[in-house]
Amino acid sequence: STRRFEETYAQVKKNFHSSFRVLFGGGRAELKLVDPDSVLESGIDILAQPPGKKLEHISLLSGGERSLVAIALLFAVYRVKPSPFCVLDEIDAALDDKNIGQFIGMLAEFADKSQFLIISHNKKTVTSATSLLGVTMEESGVSKLVTIKLKNQEDAKVHA
Amino acid sequence: STRRFEETYAQVKKNFHSSFRVLFGGGRAELKLVDPDSVLESGIDILAQPPGKKLEHISLLSGGERSLVAIALLFAVYRVKPSPFCVLDEIDAALDDKNIGQFIGMLAEFADKSQFLIISHNKKTVTSATSLLGVTMEESGVSKLVTIKLKNQEDAKVHA
């Protein structure tokens, strides 16, 4: 079990470094066991160095940088064992336009392997989707689904 | 001291109810002392009823609804004792377009009493500002200020 953990951990570590570099366009990131002698109980520290900056503990990074690091880790674990479907709720909330582009670029790579349900308020994220599920509350407090055609062609068919 | 607390609390309570109604366009909200007999040590529960919905504990509200309730409380306290300047860091992150409009509408009411520094990625929030301070990192890891004219007229003057 320690052995399986170490193999998985090694893979996640490697994927994390590479997905970080793709999302940040450079730099590097590392996972580090707090207690390498007690692998199954140890915490894991995360160090990140955005391009041009210094390697530091992620607690010093900005809100958006932390979100992007978390997304790198999410996809790193995902590559080890992709789940058939994945639901992500507003994980792009802290990202600026450029980083939203980076995020949806990486998401596109996984879209053929799994189904993704992405909840988002961001226009860029939403227009990159292959289908749209609109939720409204025409009647206060009661949710209703509307199907929306992409390219701003709302046909408001109600699924009920 | 208990008496001053109770007076302040009563004012905040009243302001909270009214700012909630303005931001949500209706409904009602209440502050409630968990332990009314031990006013100075008691926790305060917050109940909210968005228009048409049921009065419930705020833990059941959505991310955006919670942000708007927090903004209502922030302004409620603010009205009791306005501070000369106020710095708000991305408090609009979870709000949809309509609620951003509500937020900046209320902000405008206080703009003549105090100076506000609003950090935001949202175009609607940013274009409602009276002046713009742009921060960039031309050189990796080194922050620099750029003055930007509103109405998308970037003149990139560097304050250094």
Add this chain to the structure above:
Amino acid sequence: MILKSIELFGFKSFADRTKIEIRDGISAIIGPNGCGKSNILDAIKWVLGEQSTRNLRAEKMEDVIFAGTEQRKALNVAEVSLMLCNDDNLFPVEMSEIQVKRRIYRNAESEYFINNAPAKLKDVRELFFDTGIGKTAYSIMEQGKIDAILSNKPEDRRFIFEEAA
């Protein structure tokens, strides 16, 4: 495609029976604040067997039943069904299509159904065991929780253990 549809009835703000067809690729769920998007995520966790009310933004399990509005009375039962495709034999069963359903009445325990036959929570868990659905590290990422992935506490890095398990 594995997930074909999600059907909600009486679950949180979904007072009316609502069937959500899911296509391949990336589906964006959009709508104004408070309209019910995160409730759909809660419904998926719930039907997969979520036992922690805190993880469902509720205090007791019956809080997931539609509580009524100014115009409508509360309902007494909540139900969520997941329709799954088994053409690739991902699930350890014969059928090519699987329906998993969970239902709760007020003041009662949850009931589970697999293809409409009564089942126990452990049957649902066994059905999904080793498919990577639901319990897999971060396959369901709640609103506001993205930062928690970065916690270095051992208990928060469940992902490594579940992957290795």
Add this chain to the structure above:
Amino acid sequence: MILKSIELFGFKSFADRTKIEIRDGISAIIGPNGCGKSNILDAIKWVLGEQSTRNLRAEKMEDVIFAGTEQRKALNVAEVSLMLCNDDNLFPVEMSEIQVKRRIYRNAESEYFINNAPAKLKDVRELFFDTGIGKTAYSIMEQGKIDAILSNKPEDRRFIFEEAA
């Protein structure tokens, strides 16, 4: 207008001396992720006397000194100045303009200055006492902390006490 300008030098990512003129009304601070916007907020908290490194997203106080990049060496001192207008006699002093400055060298304690005269932290606190600046409930709202206002724990509702105080 009370706040005229903020000047940062060697504070976090502000390696170069940077003076930010603040006008009346609503100023929006914009820029890409990680460019330094929240660092400006940290600078304001810091010069007003913030003692908790956690509230500054730092582990030790000298973490606020520019730590260098791949191209530049680290600096050894951080300094932040606030320029305030006293025309309305908000502050208990004679001058119509007040400069508050905080400086820290590596391996040393913070130094404070009021109009360039050395001062103690308690002098700075007395200067701002009863003006509603900084310590006032929610006059400085950090990124990601808006939800914390809603906590019902007594210790988190400091706002009521500080208003009543």
